Amino acid sequence: MALSQLLSSSSRSGNRLKSLSSAISLRHPISTDTTPITVETSVPFTSHQCEVPSRTVQTNAKELLTFFRDMALMRRMEIAADSLYKAKLIRGFCHLYDGQEAVAVGMEAAITKKDSIITAYRDHCTFIARGGTLLEVFAELMGRQAGCSRGKGGSMHFYKKDSNFYGGHGIVGAQVPLGCGLAFAQKYCKDEAVTFALYGDGAANQGQLFEALNISALWDLPAILVCENNHYGMGTAEWRAAKSPAYYKRGDYVPGLKVDGMDVLAVKQACTFAKEHALKNGPIILEMDTYRYHGHSMSDPGSTYRTRDEITGVRQERDPVERIRKLILSHDLATEKELKDTEKEVRKEVDDAIAQAKENPVPDSSELFTNVYAKGLGVESFGADRKEVRATLP
């Protein structure tokens, strides 16, 4: 009897983690007020070869509070991942997104799950925004069965096909032609959907990006290239890598927009604009001016090529979570205590997911040989000692 109660409560919490916004209405009386509020973005948009979207944005209490919660969750998740890495529960590479949350959250708010997103290796928060759960994140990071790639991918290889999230890529720049390919397929299938292909300022100089952009422009593909410009490609500042760091202009004949990537409402506005544009006119570039608090990865302190003053400066002046907090408070949409309570809830969700992930088993040995092919054809594969370990590929 008690066991079935336990089981039902754990499946309930699983569902809770799946749907962030509905969780809010179940557990915490957050405002569901959708009365429009008009807000101005932090700075006006700058455009290249296209009109500029208005900096006046319509939002409401429900949306702002959802933004706050989602970004706070992502922030907490990444900080927890830092600790897990230092505790050696996460191995290999781990690239954290804290500071850049507004891009993932704002983009998701402008689109549907029919639209596709593809990104590089800094993918934990994009996965969450696409509907992934905290358990799937932490289990994958720790190489467990419940991970989104069943423990076989790792930090850089999160995917969620049913939400049109195509990963999760380790080779700098490769995801951009892939994203244009997704857009090609969307047009081919007449899906009336778009693809957002995200890349960093480090990847912005990759030749394959320009090759894919040229084809996308020739063929009017609904591809939106989003440069998450956090100003550093690993240890190299943008001015040392790019002759022209005005990434929104680098498309030349392809229009572009420069956006304050730390302002979630600006991101949402820009993505709405871009989707409309791409469906009618083909590719467009969005440059998100953003910042990562962590180094390039957990192996990089992030302080040898930038000053601590710069990092704290951004945190004080431009932090995306703080911006929304101030907006909520200044419009009296919630009290400081309510927001702090939300942060506490989110922290607990993260801690619970980590605890659950820690209990989760490692993949079964047979998983070494699964998914090499979609169709194995009875082909034999081998372990390190081919006479000791062999398997027929499923």
Place this chain on the structure above:
Amino acid sequence: MLGIVRQKTLEQSLKKIRPAVSVLRSYSSAAKQMTVREALNSALDEEMSADSKVFLIGEEVGEYQGAYKITKGLLDKYGPERVLDTPITEAGFTGIAVGAAYYGLKPVVEFMTFNFSMQAIDHIINSAAKSNYMSAGQISVPIVFRGPNGAAAGVGAQHSQCYAAWYATCPGLKVLTPYNSEDARGLLKAAIRDPDPVVFLENELLYGESFPISNEVLDSSFCLPIGKAKIERKGKHVTIAAYSKMVGYSLKAAEILEKDGIDAEVINLRSIRPLDRSAINDSVRKTNRLVTVEEAFPQHGVGAEICACVVEESFVYLDAPVERIAGADVPMPYAANLERMAVPQVEDIVRAAKRACYRSVQ
């Protein structure tokens, strides 16, 4: 010009003193220790000092001091004209480096890992490897492509591949795989001095490992010959041929085998192309049994080539089928337990050696 004369004289004197060197090595107490990282750094430093045409190019090699700190201090010492930080654009900067080599400079290109060299592989194969042949000797390409190769720890499928077999397929390239610090110093110096394109495959997990090193190796004129393997451990019952990190594993396997009365000979290949076929065959003719070890995917790998050459040259000497230990035939998984199964372990080498010796593997 003087550099070339000096080099030729050095080569001649090196040939003379080589036998003496090996005697000295067995007498010297080898009190000094050096990590592979230090060995590579010192080799780069000395070769840059000796020849002003040598320059370094790659991501984070300068101001960041190297992603794995191999090029630490070199920007400060030689300046930004000789240590060049590039954008993350392998196809572009590799092409640029090969072009510079056409003109007569001596670039040392760093790939942050060889996985990223695939973005530039056209330049390595078509622009570098084949040029001397296509131009009938007019355009030699004195370039070195170096960086970590193969599996690290938990870095997943796109960051763990070993490219030794791929590059070694191509005539016109030389492919080197150092194991210890002596290899790292001697082979890198040889690579930089060599007039042909050299693919220099390091290993991230070996960078921090410390090895004893003799005074001869520390000398700035020290150089190892390209195309020559080294017998790391003499034995008589079975030959274990390996390269890079697997040499260390094979030596450990040999210690375990010794307890069971099997005396293994461990060959450190050092050079995959040219492959030291005579050293391998000489060894197999002595032991009559062979185990090849590599971290890479098995099909069409280095072990397959070694097996073929032994079957061709020394078939009648083989008393057992050639055993092949390699990485698992799957993309590298992330989960620790699966990763462990995907990479050869010491016990795999022990087991294969016992099989080759017709011993029970219990």
